[in-house]
Amino acid sequence: MNEKLHQELALIKGLEIGTVRIGTFSSVSIQWLPRLLKEYHDQFPLIETKLLDGNYHEIENWIVSGEADFGFVNVPTQEGLEVIPLKNDKMLCILPSNHVLREQSTIRLEQIVDLPFIMPVAGCDIEVQRIFSTVTDSIRFMYTTIG
Template sequence: VDELIVAEQGLEIGKVHIGAYRTACTRFIPKIIRTMESQYPGIEIKLSEGSVDQVKEWLRSKCIDVGIIIPPDKEFDTVPLIKDQLIVLMHSSHPLSQKETISIPDLQGEDILIGKCGYEVQIHALFNEYNLTPKVRFEMDYIETGLSMIQEGLGITITTKQNIWWLPDQVVFRELKPDTFRDINIAVLDMKDISKATDAFIQTTLALFAQEDA
């Protein structure tokens, strides 16, 4: 009853358990939580950080209320959050760094460092569009590993602009052309079954990103 009374007054209370992959936790989630705590001080927020696959499993098992994920995501109810542009990272001495933009055929035969955070499916699909197969040299869990390997001239990687908030010495990026994006979505198991606290999180997140796009 207390929750109903408070909710009617617009002062949401309750709990929301968020699951997000590492980049989302670094780039998006802190600002969302700070805004939530300011606007809805009665809502208790819990955060779990894991891989994209872990976040999806937590959604399935109802360990979390809402997740930040990337496709494929047909088994969940989703709300588009942002489109994150794909870029190619390489050593500044790499011949491809002389090009203004990079196409997938440019990458044929190059040593590819591939991230495990949901990039594998999309990258293989991009190469497949040109009937090519990426020459994967190493798989990595974290972009920091890829950056260090690029510094040592061990290959190049495809990632997204949101995934990069700094570049070490001798590492440069070029945009992938044609413009290619990775969708980042808010996901719940069933939108008809979400709590007021979860809805408040979704609406706060969408409002924040609408401001950034403006």
């Protein structure tokens, strides 16, 4: 994964001074970018990096409009964008320690479809909605802000 990202960043390497704008969302900003951006800044100290935090749809639009030079999104994307897959994430089910399903190594979607769960922020929930739509078309997703 890092090698693919480094290859993309290397395309910008001819640029000695300026700004690189990256469309990203929270988990990428927290988990991947700190180390990668430090390495990049060590190699190219005169290039400023700006992070634009948004959801998949916003990031795609920023790339199309030129507000972002590149970004991290979920596939599939809107037509016309070049996509380089970096990582396939597993979808995980995190349960309370006293939950009846906690001992199972595999949980079927049908077992949890009617249970309350924490939904990703609107716009970053595409994959969750796609997965749940395979079970039922009647699910209504509710969004709330915690904090």
